[in-house]
Amino acid sequence: MVPRIFIVDDEAPARARLATLLSDIAAEFPHELAGVAENGTTALAAIPAARPDIVLLDIQMPGMSGIELAGHLSGMEHPPAVIFVTAFDGFALKAFEVHAIDYLLKPVRATRLADALRRAVALAGPKSQAQAEAIAAAAADLGVRRQHFAVQERGRLTLVPLAEVVYLKAELKYVTLRTRTRDYVIEESLLSLEQELGERFVRVHRNTLVARSAIVGVERGVPDASDPDKGQESWQVVLAGIYERLQISRRQWPVIKALLNRGT
Amino acid sequence: MTQASAANPFETVVPDCCNVGVVARALLAVNLVVLLVEMADGAGLWGLLNASVLLEPVCLASMVALCGLRRISRAIPPWCQRALCALVPAAMASLVGELLLKTPGGLFDLSVLPPAQGMLVAGAFGIALQHYFELRTRAFSPALSEARLQALQARIRPHFLFNSLNAVLSLIRTEPLRAESTLEDLSELFRVLMRDARDVTSLEEEIRLCRQYLSIEKVRLGDRLKVEWKSGNISEKMLKKARVPSLLLQPLLENAVHYGVEAVSEPVTIEIELERQADRIHVAIFNPIPEALSERDAHTGARVGNHMALQNIRERLALLYDVEAQLTAGPVGGRFEVRLYFPYVRGD
Numbered sequence: 001m002v003p004r005i006f007i008v009d010d011e012a013p014a015r016a017r018l019a020t021l022l023s024d025i026a027a028e029f030p031h032e033l034a035g036v037a038e039n040g041t042t043a044l045a046a047i048p049a050a051r052p053d054i055v056l057l058d059i060q061m062p063g064m065s066g067i068e069l070a071g072h073l074s075g076m077e078h079p080p081a082v083i084f085v086t087a088f089d090g091f092a093l094k095a096f097e098v099h100a101i102d103y104l105l106k107p108v109r110a111t112r113l114a115d116a117l118r119r120a121v122a123l124a125g126p127k128s129q130a131q132a133e134a135i136a137a138a139a140a141d142l143g144v145r146r147q148h149f150a151v152q153e154r155g156r157l158t159l160v161p162l163a164e165v166v167y168l169k170a171e172l173k174y175v176t177l178r179t180r181t182r183d184y185v186i187e188e189s190l191l192s193l194e195q196e197l198g199e200r201f202v203r204v205h206r207n208t209l210v211a212r213s214a215i216v217g218v219e220r221g222v223p224d225a226s227d228p229d230k231g232q233e234s235w236q237v238v239l240a241g242i243y244e245r246l247q248i249s250r251r252q253w254p255v256i257k258a259l260l261n262r263g264t
Numbered sequence: 265m266t267q268a269s270a271a272n273p274f275e276t277v278v279p280d281c282c283n284v285g286v287v288a289r290a291l292l293a294v295n296l297v298v299l300l301v302e303m304a305d306g307a308g309l310w311g312l313l314n315a316s317v318l319l320e321p322v323c324l325a326s327m328v329a330l331c332g333l334r335r336i337s338r339a340i341p342p343w344c345q346r347a348l349c350a351l352v353p354a355a356m357a358s359l360v361g362e363l364l365l366k367t368p369g370g371l372f373d374l375s376v377l378p379p380a381q382g383m384l385v386a387g388a389f390g391i392a393l394q395h396y397f398e399l400r401t402r403a404f405s406p407a408l409s410e411a412r413l414q415a416l417q418a419r420i421r422p423h424f425l426f427n428s429l430n431a432v433l434s435l436i437r438t439e440p441l442r443a444e445s446t447l448e449d450l451s452e453l454f455r456v457l458m459r460d461a462r463d464v465t466s467l468e469e470e471i472r473l474c475r476q477y478l479s480i481e482k483v484r485l486g487d488r489l490k491v492e493w494k495s496g497n498i499s500e501k502m503l504k505k506a507r508v509p510s511l512l513l514q515p516l517l518e519n520a521v522h523y524g525v526e527a528v529s530e531p532v533t534i535e536i537e538l539e540r541q542a543d544r545i546h547v548a549i550f551n552p553i554p555e556a557l558s559e560r561d562a563h564t565g566a567r568v569g570n571h572m573a574l575q576n577i578r579e580r581l582a583l584l585y586d587v588e589a590q591l592t593a594g595p596v597g598g599r600f601e602v603r604l605y606f607p608y609v610r611g612d
Binding site: 012013020038060063087088089105106108 | 421423433437438
């Protein structure tokens, strides 16, 4: 089967140019165009069904940046190889070089495109994990923080804006993401989420991160059954828009108290 | 310093007394010194008020005279010009003193300052201020401010150049004519960009350049970019006549496109309004503020970048127009608004 290629770029002429170049190199690099998208959101909606092997990805796009999009793509079940395409982006290119991520400079030459596609084919499959780590590291270097969670549900990707997340709670094997309207299941570790989103979320318990903006106050709660010091007074977080209360561990209580005092 | 050429034999050392900034500084300096002297005498503010009957007319009349003299200053050797800067205020002091003596009621108590002494003080102020402004001009000497201007001159974003070239490449096979005109626009834009930073052009030319710039962006951004021009009370003739430094407006539009249009998926309209206000020209540029300034520029620092671009333009205006040009920028009612005011300088 020939590799399937997907193009993501916000500028129509840039998409057209890549498509032209792809057809020019069709003889030396047989492939199939799996689709095009003009921004991160539409790309995430189309890519799971289009099942591309390689995504040609612009970095500077409105809404979701190419780097954030690449992060979401690498969380997919069959992540495609990603080749970044950019006109000029000094900082990003430095980070890509450090982490050995492939990129192309606009205007792209047909020979360079063919070379990059060959390398991407070699990288696909078993090496996708290495690519995911490299992209995550580059994103961290560049200070690109995700604005969305891409949640996989029955083969589809749903985007949940970070601003809608009320809390993240670690269950046995996965993490529950709660918004005001419903909850989702994501496969990430609470520890890495805390490291990435520490500015917006605060840990209230060993297994819970709460959006700082969603904390309305605290109230006395029923003693925690899992607490070794049963009968000790315990506190719960009161959340905006959700009736549910979240247990505050004794260890985190001083942190939360300080946070609330600062707020008033 | 510079060798005098045959046509313009001498350097001008008379301060530019036609400039509002110079006039304001001179008035402030003179009044401050007199206030200090009066305070030392124990007369304080009242003393200053009393003295200002003589002070203000002398200052203003001297500056009007020097403003006129400056036009012929190139025909006068510098030492003569410096002497004139002392003599004109002295003459004005004697003239105004004479007039005040004739006024009945004795508004000003001239016994405090006999005419001869008054002329001396006025002359001293004149030469001191001339010296200050000459030193100041040297500090911002042509070579220095030239370099400063060059450094401040809006440089095109590399991102814009490569994306535009890429867009042209995409047009060559499908729309060769459009590709041609886009390359022509691009080369004209670059010709202006590579010109001397002190180049002066007509407002009409500058607007044409802005339109060319916007049409390049239109190729790239398609329907996402819409532009509305409004020129209320400015006539075609005035556009031709008005002199402006080249690239006065283009960087402001580039800013609006970069932060207002590129960051948004939906179509965005940039509005540009030109208006004449007495002897000033007012240009306003509006663009909607992107809903959430996304993280796409987190690593390039969009807000910082925007601020720097505007600061750059502001400094350039200060070097070119001193205090006679203003640039304000900020969010107003959901839109980002940049307002530029600069003097209407007529050319041939």
